[in-house]
Amino acid sequence: xxxxxxxxxxTKSYGPVHAVxxxxxxxxxxxVFAFLGPNGAGKTTTVEILEGLRRRTGGSxxxxxxxPWSDGRxxxxxVGVIPQDFRFLxxxxxxxxxxxxxxxxxxxxxxxxxLARVELAEKADAHYDTLSGGxxxxxxxxxxxxxxxxxxxxxxxxxxxxxxxxxxIWEVVRSLKxxxxxxxxxxxxxxEAQLLADQVAIIHQGKIIAEGTAAEIIRRYGRPQRLxxxxxxxxxxxxxxxxxxxxxxxxxxxEVEYRTKDDLQKxxxxxxxxxxxxxGFSTRSDTLEDVFISLVGRMDEGVLHPPGAS
Amino acid sequence: xxxxxxxxxxxxxxKGYLRSPIALFFAFAFPVILIVTFGSIxxxxxxxxxxxxxxxxxxxxxxxxxxxxLSKTGAVSISQVDPATVNASGGFASWLAKNxxxxxxxxxxxxxxxxEAGNATQVTVFTDPEDAADSGLVVxxxxxxxxxxxxxxxxxxxxxxIGTANVGSQVFxxxxxxxxxxxxFTILTSPMFAIVDITSSYRKDHIFRQxxxxxxxxxxWLTSKIIWYVLITFLTALLMLGVGDVAFGAxxxxxLAMVPFLVLGPFxxxxxxxxxxxxAKTPESAAVIGNIVTFPMMFLSGTFFPVxxxxxxxxxxxxxxxLYYVIDGMNxxxxxxxYGTPFVLxxxxxxxxxxxxxxxxxxxxxWRDE
Numbered sequence: 001x002x003x004x005x006x007x008x009x010x011t012k013s014y015g016p017v018h019a020v021x022x023x024x025x026x027x028x029x030x031x032v033f034a035f036l037g038p039n040g041a042g043k044t045t046t047v048e049i050l051e052g053l054r055r056r057t058g059g060s061x062x063x064x065x066x067x068p069w070s071d072g073r074x075x076x077x078x079v080g081v082i083p084q085d086f087r088f089l090x091x092x093x094x095x096x097x098x099x100x101x102x103x104x105x106x107x108x109x110x111x112x113x114x115l116a117r118v119e120l121a122e123k124a125d126a127h128y129d130t131l132s133g134g135x136x137x138x139x140x141x142x143x144x145x146x147x148x149x150x151x152x153x154x155x156x157x158x159x160x161x162x163x164x165x166x167x168x169i170w171e172v173v174r175s176l177k178x179x180x181x182x183x184x185x186x187x188x189x190x191x192e193a194q195l196l197a198d199q200v201a202i203i204h205q206g207k208i209i210a211e212g213t214a215a216e217i218i219r220r221y222g223r224p225q226r227l228x229x230x231x232x233x234x235x236x237x238x239x240x241x242x243x244x245x246x247x248x249x250x251x252x253x254x255e256v257e258y259r260t261k262d263d264l265q266k267x268x269x270x271x272x273x274x275x276x277x278x279x280g281f282s283t284r285s286d287t288l289e290d291v292f293i294s295l296v297g298r299m300d301e302g303v304l305h306p307p308g309a310s
Numbered sequence: 311x312x313x314x315x316x317x318x319x320x321x322x323x324x325k326g327y328l329r330s331p332i333a334l335f336f337a338f339a340f341p342v343i344l345i346v347t348f349g350s351i352x353x354x355x356x357x358x359x360x361x362x363x364x365x366x367x368x369x370x371x372x373x374x375x376x377x378x379x380l381s382k383t384g385a386v387s388i389s390q391v392d393p394a395t396v397n398a399s400g401g402f403a404s405w406l407a408k409n410x411x412x413x414x415x416x417x418x419x420x421x422x423x424x425x426e427a428g429n430a431t432q433v434t435v436f437t438d439p440e441d442a443a444d445s446g447l448v449v450x451x452x453x454x455x456x457x458x459x460x461x462x463x464x465x466x467x468x469x470x471x472i473g474t475a476n477v478g479s480q481v482f483x484x485x486x487x488x489x490x491x492x493x494x495f496t497i498l499t500s501p502m503f504a505i506v507d508i509t510s511s512y513r514k515d516h517i518f519r520q521x522x523x524x525x526x527x528x529x530x531w532l533t534s535k536i537i538w539y540v541l542i543t544f545l546t547a548l549l550m551l552g553v554g555d556v557a558f559g560a561x562x563x564x565x566l567a568m569v570p571f572l573v574l575g576p577f578x579x580x581x582x583x584x585x586x587x588x589x590a591k592t593p594e595s596a597a598v599i600g601n602i603v604t605f606p607m608m609f610l611s612g613t614f615f616p617v618x619x620x621x622x623x624x625x626x627x628x629x630x631x632x633l634y635y636v637i638d639g640m641n642x643x644x645x646x647x648x649y650g651t652p653f654v655l656x657x658x659x660x661x662x663x664x665x666x667x668x669x670x671x672x673x674x675x676x677w678r679d680e
Contacts, residue, residue, distance in 0.1 A: 053519055053522065053523075072522075076522075076524065076525065077525065081523050083516060083519060083520065083523075086520070087515040087516055087520070088520070089322065090326070091326040092322055092325060096322060097322075100318055100319075100321070100322045103314060103315065103317075104315050104318055104319075104524040104525055104526050106525075127329070143520075
């Protein structure tokens, strides 16, 4: 078995509303899978179905070969979960919480080591209600690791955290991957997905609209690389006359799309030969965020239809 | 059910509890405040009715003897009023009204000479129909003293006398009935308010969802809460018995037969709190449901007043309230040491209710969303 998670035709309806509308994907064992989507797209519903916290309406779901709803208790022995907005008992310390989870799971735990791993050692004996948002989230991570899980679900683990705390969580995600664990990460920070994920799926209005590695998605849905020249608009007219490449004027710059190195050299030569004064240039390529915004935006405008939609 | 998991949950829950000043206040300080307050109110010596007297016979030997006998009944506390002041007020009735006194007594002029001569004479009791209790007491006392004087005059002899005796093997005072009632009060309020709040706030904060991701079961979670509140109930009950004894000389003491009620009482109310918290959709509605269930029981189950003092229809209501059986059972055990039918009936009712409500709570309770 190489798939840690297998989802086929999953649906979840609340009355007439289809929160999740027939999605399918698989997550390789040991991979970091980023599940992206705008708020309300169906991310949390999907992850909660995978975690066994929510019942599905239709389709099939397997996590480590188990049905999350009917085999929930068996599954929870093998997976770790940090739900969105992780909360815990106010007057309990991280050390006590970790010991508590260890006894519930009947696993030996080394609280100092585990808390050090999530960078929470210095707050081991502080009451939960005195922890900062990032420290609370780190406690959630520590508790999710008590049972040595094969699959970790992290539902927007960095939402609302400061950049330092986010980076600390990223480090833990990387170390989970290094341990050989599968990580299922939902986020709306695109850079986070691009930095951490082996596989990415973008969900919008309950349907998956793009899937693959971040690079694949950018190549497939993003615009080609551009040479951006700081120059007056008349350069654009000259280039259009000499090149058969798309040229655009944008805010004091002229952008030329290119696909090959040859094209790039031709563009540079054409700029030089145009006689129009220019002051500098740079190259620009789409990020996952650019692709995401353009995909979701085009769908919202009705220009692009999700796969399978009529 | 795994004892290891129950103990793990109990350990964490008790730490949180002991670190919460509010929980500690309601567990230990509040019951003491209750018993001291209500003990003071109910143990105060029965107050005498204050009785202003206008003696128009001006302190004659007979009027003084009459008032002395009246004072000895213990029912009234006599204060003499100067007839001159009464005249200035426009009569005794006006004087009483002006001084907000509901009752008064007038001894007529020539009272002594009439008595000695054997002529009929009349003392007048002024009463206020709105204060029937005080009026009845004073009329009864004055009537008794007058009869005594009539009998003495006729040189008659007393044939019927009254002796008094107490119910039960010991002399019970109000505090003895109050202590089991107030222990029942805390058995109700301490778990109910806390568990209703915990179940609804844990759900709102998704702590139950978090726990559903662990091997802990709903039954184990409920069991650990029941164990904790049974422990708290024992400590509170011993504390209240102690305070009742030390502060008010209560005779009621710990009786082993109270144990089943000190266990089943918290068992029942923790489960009921969990049930109320589960059926409610929001923390606010949980509090409302909790209060609707709790308030009638707080006052109508024999907590502050014995149910046998209630009017008939309220006794019917009381018998429909689960706490009644807890308190009645503890009264049977601690007060009367009567382990017969009433005790067994109380125990059976509480046991059956506890099991049913605990099962309902576990079934109705949702760890996770559908």
